[in-house]
Amino acid sequence: MFAAFFHRAVLQAISLLFGCTGEIVTEKSGNLNLGIPGIMYVGGISGVIGAFLYENSLPDKSEASWFLAIFIPLLCCLAGSLIMGLIYCFLTTTLRANQNVTGLALTTFGVGLGKYFGGVLIKLVNADVPSVTVSMTSNYYKATFPFADDLGWFGEMFLSYGFLTYVAIIIAFVAGIYLKRTRSGLNLRAVGENPATADAAGISVTKYKYLATCIGSMIAGLGGLFYVMNNASGVWSNNGLDNIGWLAIALVIFTAWKPNFAIVGALLFGGLSIAPYYLSLYDIVDINLRTKPFFDMLPYIVTVIVLIINSMRKKRENQPPEALGLSYFREDR
Amino acid sequence: MENTPAIRFENITKAFGTKVVANKNVTMDIASGEIVALLGENGSGKTTLMNMLSGIYRQDEGEIYINGEEVQITSPKDAYDLGIGMIHQHFKLVDVFTSIENIALGLDKKTTGANKEIADKVQEICDKYGFDVDPKKKVYNMTVSEKQTLEIVKTLYRGANILILDEPTAVLTPQETEKLFAVIRNMKADGKTIIIITHKLNEVLEISDHVAILRKGEYIGTVPTSEATVQSLTDMMVGEKVELDIERPEIQDKKLRLSVNHLGCKDKYGVTILDDMSFDAYGGEILGIAGISGSGQKQLLESIAGLQPTEQGSSILYIDPETNTPTEIIGKSVLQIKKMGIALAFVPEDRLGMGLVGSMDMTDNMMLRSYRKGHNIFTDRKTPRDLAFKVKDELEVATPGISTPVRKLSGGNVQKVLVGREIATEPTVMMAAYAVRGLDINTSYTIYRLLNEQKKKGVAVIYVGEDLDVLLALCDRIAVLCGGKLNGIVDGRTATKEEVGMMMTHLHENGQKEQEVQD
Numbered sequence: 001m002f003a004a005f006f007h008r009a010v011l012q013a014i015s016l017l018f019g020c021t022g023e024i025v026t027e028k029s030g031n032l033n034l035g036i037p038g039i040m041y042v043g044g045i046s047g048v049i050g051a052f053l054y055e056n057s058l059p060d061k062s063e064a065s066w067f068l069a070i071f072i073p074l075l076c077c078l079a080g081s082l083i084m085g086l087i088y089c090f091l092t093t094t095l096r097a098n099q100n101v102t103g104l105a106l107t108t109f110g111v112g113l114g115k116y117f118g119g120v121l122i123k124l125v126n127a128d129v130p131s132v133t134v135s136m137t138s139n140y141y142k143a144t145f146p147f148a149d150d151l152g153w154f155g156e157m158f159l160s161y162g163f164l165t166y167v168a169i170i171i172a173f174v175a176g177i178y179l180k181r182t183r184s185g186l187n188l189r190a191v192g193e194n195p196a197t198a199d200a201a202g203i204s205v206t207k208y209k210y211l212a213t214c215i216g217s218m219i220a221g222l223g224g225l226f227y228v229m230n231n232a233s234g235v236w237s238n239n240g241l242d243n244i245g246w247l248a249i250a251l252v253i254f255t256a257w258k259p260n261f262a263i264v265g266a267l268l269f270g271g272l273s274i275a276p277y278y279l280s281l282y283d284i285v286d287i288n289l290r291t292k293p294f295f296d297m298l299p300y301i302v303t304v305i306v307l308i309i310n311s312m313r314k315k316r317e318n319q320p321p322e323a324l325g326l327s328y329f330r331e332d333r
Numbered sequence: 334m335e336n337t338p339a340i341r342f343e344n345i346t347k348a349f350g351t352k353v354v355a356n357k358n359v360t361m362d363i364a365s366g367e368i369v370a371l372l373g374e375n376g377s378g379k380t381t382l383m384n385m386l387s388g389i390y391r392q393d394e395g396e397i398y399i400n401g402e403e404v405q406i407t408s409p410k411d412a413y414d415l416g417i418g419m420i421h422q423h424f425k426l427v428d429v430f431t432s433i434e435n436i437a438l439g440l441d442k443k444t445t446g447a448n449k450e451i452a453d454k455v456q457e458i459c460d461k462y463g464f465d466v467d468p469k470k471k472v473y474n475m476t477v478s479e480k481q482t483l484e485i486v487k488t489l490y491r492g493a494n495i496l497i498l499d500e501p502t503a504v505l506t507p508q509e510t511e512k513l514f515a516v517i518r519n520m521k522a523d524g525k526t527i528i529i530i531t532h533k534l535n536e537v538l539e540i541s542d543h544v545a546i547l548r549k550g551e552y553i554g555t556v557p558t559s560e561a562t563v564q565s566l567t568d569m570m571v572g573e574k575v576e577l578d579i580e581r582p583e584i585q586d587k588k589l590r591l592s593v594n595h596l597g598c599k600d601k602y603g604v605t606i607l608d609d610m611s612f613d614a615y616g617g618e619i620l621g622i623a624g625i626s627g628s629g630q631k632q633l634l635e636s637i638a639g640l641q642p643t644e645q646g647s648s649i650l651y652i653d654p655e656t657n658t659p660t661e662i663i664g665k666s667v668l669q670i671k672k673m674g675i676a677l678a679f680v681p682e683d684r685l686g687m688g689l690v691g692s693m694d695m696t697d698n699m700m701l702r703s704y705r706k707g708h709n710i711f712t713d714r715k716t717p718r719d720l721a722f723k724v725k726d727e728l729e730v731a732t733p734g735i736s737t738p739v740r741k742l743s744g745g746n747v748q749k750v751l752v753g754r755e756i757a758t759e760p761t762v763m764m765a766a767y768a769v770r771g772l773d774i775n776t777s778y779t780i781y782r783l784l785n786e787q788k789k790k791g792v793a794v795i796y797v798g799e800d801l802d803v804l805l806a807l808c809d810r811i812a813v814l815c816g817g818k819l820n821g822i823v824d825g826r827t828a829t830k831e832e833v834g835m836m837m838t839h840l841h842e843n844g845q846k847e848q849e850v851q852d
Contacts (some may be wrong), residue, residue, distance in 0.1 A: 183437065183440065186430075186434055186438065187439060189429075190430070190438050190439075192431075193428065193617065194426070194428070195429045196425060197426060197435075197438070198427075198438065199428055200389070200425040201408045201409070201425070201438040201439035202408070202410030202413050264779070316428065316429050316471070317429055319429075322428065322429075331389070331390055
């Protein structure tokens, strides 16, 4: 029972983890990218478009190559999110536009773009339901370790996931080590804390901001792809992704900008989002249209509580990067 | 190579925007292996010039030569590669990093695993010059002096041969200053060239070999410190007496208006900014406040305006001109002061930050003073609009219209709007800080005329200025601040520029000297 719950929680957590890690890397450069929900949307739909085109280019689905089925959507997803990241960087870093406005605009833009292309695909297949399905690709993405089923609860808890799950955890770990242990990570943190200092130390602020934001966007975009392929089984139905992006941003604050902690945090948020359903199975809580929104609020409430505790502890290391949200211009007086 | 200067500036010009020329045709040499003091008043372009050397700014015109070779410094990295390191007035340190992490920033090492290596080399530098750096300490836990030490070590670690220190002693205690000077002498002995930006004359004389002087963005000259005196340096720094034909009407009806007693305040780090300051301001006179910037002028005015928390025992009494009863201002908020019927006009230094809202038009800015008036929930826009028209016409504000956002106006016109609004409140006390900074000569005279008009009306005018010629021509009395203390009050009619300049830089032995004005 717990193993099943854990399994579901992990599935919920991974999209969040991608989004959260991406946003942490971005924010460490001082860019507050509120466009994450839009970027995840674009990442998702780009992957679906790639998968759709590949699936439909095959005369027979049995001829599909697992390599292409995985990498075409993956590359499409990365390219789509990269473009979003570049737009954000160009506006905020090069043109020094307001980061909040740019991010929110990017979210609106990304969600709209996702829904538009989703609509196009739905029209193309003339489906009866308002959704488009790339189930073959999804199956490749959901493929688990072949021996997972033989290992009982251990297999179910740790081995029964698609490869992106492990990628997410590895990326979070690597990001944590990068930020904490490498010289380049130190430079990146300096850019986000105090760009003038970084600049005076000979670090290219623009380069770091661009790289961190674009890489962060691509990581976040994978969250969108994971959601479509693993959580939604390859069904793109023009919704479901919005709140994951916002939850990922909340998670960044929750984890105090630490990718390692994001793994635990994402699992907690994932668990919180499905716990009510499990509890209702045992008649502990009652889920209906009236109570559901309250349960949906749980992760946000936890975030608010963590924020309050963090600000009361006043530990400098748990605060956001000091120059977060501010544009940098060397000759500012 | 003995005669090759370490640094040569040739015809350096740098302007910010179209109006502010920070450096104009500066051509100067800085000798190798010496301690050179770069001296000048505020706004004389010392820091700007050095920022071009350290790659923060890029000159508009002119060339820089290092050890005889022309160089292009386009970024701080270029400056480091040339062995130039600058210790900025506002330290360039990341607060949440440790000493070592700050030093490691931007270095070409792949991992922080090399931290041990860095720590060893840092220790080596510390031993060599007599520093004390705790490698694991986070910057936010450090004192100002520790931060400064870290900055210097950081620059030395990068192999700087030319060190620029921008106002290094401004934030230090006398003991810390002594320690810093010892280190600077050690560095000189090691063959490094050191440039100190400062306006403290006694320190200049103590530490430097040569003094280079800038005035209003232009290079005046370099003198050997051994031949310089406080007097000769002051003369070069402030320049020849400019004949200013500023009117100074006789005091008509002098009445005590403000009585400041034992005023003290500290900044957020607990450093004393104002120290036991006592003076009186009278209606019908202009009291000038002179002093090097950062001597407490801002905090003094803000204390009177009710914006600055003060120390225990501080008192500012306001004597009402009608009833002659004193009331305490300290401890009251701006709104409370206003409600007590004290008409205080304040023209702050930061015009578009504290004085006006840049994105709002003239009418709305006028309304900032009056929006509480009226009896219903709707604001009265008509009166402020009339006032805006009146200010525009009477002060000849050059604007496309009163509905143009004020930030689009030039500095002089912004100031006219601000002064016009403050005067319209019919104040009994008027405070103006650097009211003519960045203004052309005509606008400046308009401002002087307006202040004089207020004086004639019996208003107590407090004028914080930086141009001593103007202060001496305009003010009846001049209170001279030095390092947060009141160093004395002189009569504007009899005092000389040298006297005031000396008082700005040298704290009087017994702290205060009161020269009462002869009536």
